[in-house]
Amino acid sequence: MSKQVDGPLGVVAALVRSTFLVNAVYTECAREYGLTQQQGQLLCVLMAQPYGMSELGAMLGLAKSSLTGLVDRSERNGMVQRGSDPRDFRAVRVALTRRGAKLADDFYAEACRRIEELAAGFAPVERDTLAVLLGRIVEDNKVPSVFMEPNH
Numbered sequence: 001m002s003k004q005v006d007g008p009l010g011v012v013a014a015l016v017r018s019t020f021l022v023n024a025v026y027t028e029c030a031r032e033y034g035l036t037q038q039q040g041q042l043l044c045v046l047m048a049q050p051y052g053m054s055e056l057g058a059m060l061g062l063a064k065s066s067l068t069g070l071v072d073r074s075e076r077n078g079m080v081q082r083g084s085d086p087r088d089f090r091a092v093r094v095a096l097t098r099r100g101a102k103l104a105d106d107f108y109a110e111a112c113r114r115i116e117e118l119a120a121g122f123a124p125v126e127r128d129t130l131a132v133l134l135g136r137i138v139e140d141n142k143v144p145s146v147f148m149e150p151n152h
Contacts, residue, residue, distance in 0.1 A: 015137075022115060029111045033103065038062075038070050040111070043079060043096065043104035048145070050095035052085060059144040079103060112150045 009017065023037070030040035038060070045051065045059055057067045071094055074080045079100035085091035096104055119127055 021118065025114050025118065026111055029107065029114055033107045033110070035103075035107065039074055039079070040107055042070060042074060043100060044108055044111075046080065046094065046096045046100070047104050047108060050083070050093040052091050052093050056094060074100070109150075116150075 026040065027037045030037050033040070035043070041060055042056070045056065051059070053064070053067060053071070056062075056071075057064060060067065060070075062070065071080060071082070075082065078097055080094050081097050082092050082094055085093045119130065122130065
C-alpha cells in the first residue's frame with residue numbers, strides 16, 4: 001500500500017509525515033527525561049496553570065479513564081498533585097509539584113530545541129512563512145494550546 005514516491009510532497013503527505021517526525025522527536029526527548037509522551041504533554045500543559053480534569057481531558061484528547069490513569073501515575077511519580085477547585089468544591093484541579101515544574105521546564109526547553117532544529121536549514125523568511133501557514137491551520141481548526149512557543 002505504501003510506496004516511495006519521488007518528487008515534492010503534497011500538503012496531506014507533508015503534514016502527516018511532519019507530524020510523525022515531530023512526534024518521534026518529542027517521544028524520544030520525553031523518554032530521555034523518564035517520561036512517556038503523554039506525561040510530557042501533561043507537564044507542558046500544566047506549565048501555564050493548574051487545570052481541572054475535564055479541561056485536561058479536552059486539551060489532551062483523552063477519555064476520562066485514560067486521563068485519570070495518566071494523572072495517577074504522574075502523581076505517584078511526584079510530578080503533579082491534585083487539589084480542590086476554589087470555584088467548585090466537588091471538582092479537582094491538577095497542578096505541577098515543585099519537582100514536576102523543574103522537570104517540565106527542562107523537558108520543554110530540550111523538546112523546543114530539538115524541534116527547532118528540524119527547520120535549521122530554512123532561511124529566516126522561510127521559517128516565518130512556515131510558522132504563519134501552520135499557525136493558520138492550528139487557529140482555523142481551534143487546536144488547544146497544549147504547547148506554547150518558547151519565550152511566551
